[in-house]
Amino acid sequence: MRYSPNSHSTKELKLLDLAYLTVLPPILLITKLPMLIFMATVVYLIYRDKRLSDKAILGMTLWGLVAIAISMFGSFNFAGLSRLKVFVELIMYLLILAVSLQRLTKEINFYQIISPILLLAISLFFFHTLPMLIYVIFEIFVLLWIILAYRMQSSIEESLKMTGMLFLLSLPWVILLFIFFPRISFEHASYGFKNEEVAKEGYDGKMYANEKAVGLLSDRIVFEVGFNSGKIPPSSKLYFRGSVLYIKKGKEWKPMPIGVLRRYRPARYVTPNRYDYIKDIVSYRVSLYPTKKRWIYLLDLPIEAPTGAVIDSDFSVTLKGGVNEPVIYDAGSALEYKYGRGTLKNVLDVALGADSKMAPRCAKLGAKIAKKYKSASQRVKAILKFFLDQNLMYSLRPKGLDPKNTTDSFLFDVKQGYCVHFADSFALLCRFAKVPSRVVTGYKAKPKNSVKNYLAVKEKDAHAWVEVYIDNSWVRVDPTATAKKMDTLSMNIINQTDTIKDKASKINLYLLYIKYKVEAWILYYSHFRQMQLYENIKNSPRFALVFVSTLIVLFGIFVLFYLYLKKERCTDKALCILAPLLKRLEKEGYKKETFESISSFFNRYSKDGEIDIKSIDRLYHECKYKESKDACYKLKNEIKRIKKSV
């Protein structure tokens, strides 16, 4: 006989606290210090476990309001409130205050129960990253478990099992809805991305051809690229364009001054009049990490910039502000192209600007080449040949470069340097040979950092190359490729970062690939992706088959897990041993009634059943009531024997 149980208030409070503990961590990352102190005070009071007086509650209310006011100070104007982030932040603080005060009363009400879910919804305004995706799923699972643990009042194992079942039942719906729920083409809004604070580095805006060693050797990923065609272009085409530098002052290369007249205005799309031809167009999606600079990187030659970005006269792609948070953009480029016919004379003049004092020996050599060869292409070929003949060495730690004249020192004396020195000296030499040239900075990606259609571009892939103006078009020349050897130190450095722990690197690359895929297909799944998917399903029966099969297999796995969790665990050893026999007898038409004892069932069966189960009956009772291991073992064997014989 049962009576109503006692109140579960303590347990309920603990479960409620657990729900708040689950949803608060992301919130804490964006909560300002005064509110953090307020929350710490609340936690301390909860820990003290004392019921507060009305005056104390009033005091806490005032303290909370002051904490909110200080936290929001500066944003607290009408302009601020119109920004969603500030507004949501204010709502979040007010909710935290209300929840804290309610919790201090030690009473549970409806609003306290629903508030963890509201806090979860609010936290989603601020974070949109892969860790958050994992955490959100974890939060949902834990919150579900808390609800079920409260409802079931059972062991943790039982409630977890039930949570798993509910979760597994929900997953197919979540997947189907996620894929097929109609999306509209609104751009993804961003309010936070607090996890990415460190700016990634590369050559951009400026380049220093000095005597110092290269500082960019890190394996940190600057951006990731996913090619829509499924194939990565060949290595010779993997030049991601950054800034274009025209002017050399001292050791520093700078972009074209702002006032200089250009033929084309910066625009998102490249109009056909800007090129003679373009071929091999590729589309791709780039995930760029914060660089704090305004350049975004597109494969040479960009023809379509993402929303908010423009392609300027030099085909550099820039955003209005700096890249202060991860940016994901879709873009298009032509791998084969010819452009530059309309380059203005004033631009070509700048591209010929070189002071012989900067590199006297270079100037002399340039003049010689200009005199010997009439066409620009011949001159460039001659310069390239000269570079090859110089037997230059690629060195990340060039030694003995003359700080006063690094260009001549690199090309004629030391003959050691890295891409910057190669580009600097090549561009200058071209100018001295009367061939307009400019330095282009960006990244030269390595195919070995790719998996399938995914390509990771790292800080150490930062590169500089040269564009020369030949026959009315700008042609890319990579003088670093003329290096005939590499010094041991550089080789060691590159080997250290490239090939050491090769397997680990490969695994890491695969992990990055998975991360990229998750970001592309989950975090940044959009109307565009959805349409892409529909198109693929419609146009490719093979894709459709793979897609449907994958879903079926996935759902099958969920069902298997569900059935595994649903299965009632055996608590009665003897009855479990007997279960196969009972099943067998049921097939024969002898079903044990729910409340019928085994003895009476066996008696009923014995009257007209074919199998002699007297021994089973005896062994069962010995196994169950005498707890005889031997009897249990014999019972098992006896059942096996009967099953075989039948």
Add this chain to the structure above:
Amino acid sequence: MKSLKIFLQNRKRIKQRATPFSLFVVVLLFGLFFEAYMHNFNLVYITLFFVFATAFSAGPIGIRNIKNIEAKFDGCGRLFANILGECRIKVSNKGIYTAWALDILFEDKKIYIGSIKGSSVEFVKVEYIAPKRGYLYIKECKIESLFPLSTVRFQIDIKDCKRVVVYPQPKGIPLSKYLAISKNFIGDESDFDGVGTYSGSESASRIHWASVAKGELAVKKFVKEYQSQKLEFDFIKAANSDEDRLSQLTLWVLECEEAKLDFVIYMPNGILDSQKENIDEILTKFALY
């Protein structure tokens, strides 16, 4: 086909009622939808779909939880008006899985049962105070579960739980006191039963003068002074109003039952004899008077 039939039967048998939490889920779905749709927040979409899918999946899980539960009303024993009584409900789980978070709804009371393991039976006591005598028509008599998410109440009617008889509240003068005031006597004033010793308190009319004449002070005794073996109660004389009379008689009946005394009650519409009817039948007649 058989499964579908069972499913439909269960759907019919198990009533589903929305709770305030389901309203919250609807509001939450709208909120998340706008948050997700306006800014293409895929994390919000995922949360939205999880909320929807779990709320959706909660239905089959909730039905599966309660479908094997059968509850039968096992009576209330003697239920007296305005006195705490106990009713019993037999709850059996005929399935193999544990049924979780069960409550019994009995009139305005909610009694927590918790879980019932598969293939087991529980008897649940429900304490209840009936406000008045007569038939108590039980409006709410259900077994309910909010499992799994508290968004839907899954309810099954408890069998045979329609009405119970509430006896009048036993109250009034205790039987012993009543007997002291007004005993039921047998015989008559004219039935002379001999003489006895004068105690000094008897009235002069009782003095047996013939004995006095013989020099012996004695008093007359009559048969009527002997208490009868069967108590007799008169409905009309029991109290001033019908309800008080019924309450008084109920009290005496219960006291007689305890003292194992036989009795006769003279009701306006007949005689109730404890030797002919059992106590419950007599009390039922009081209840329905």
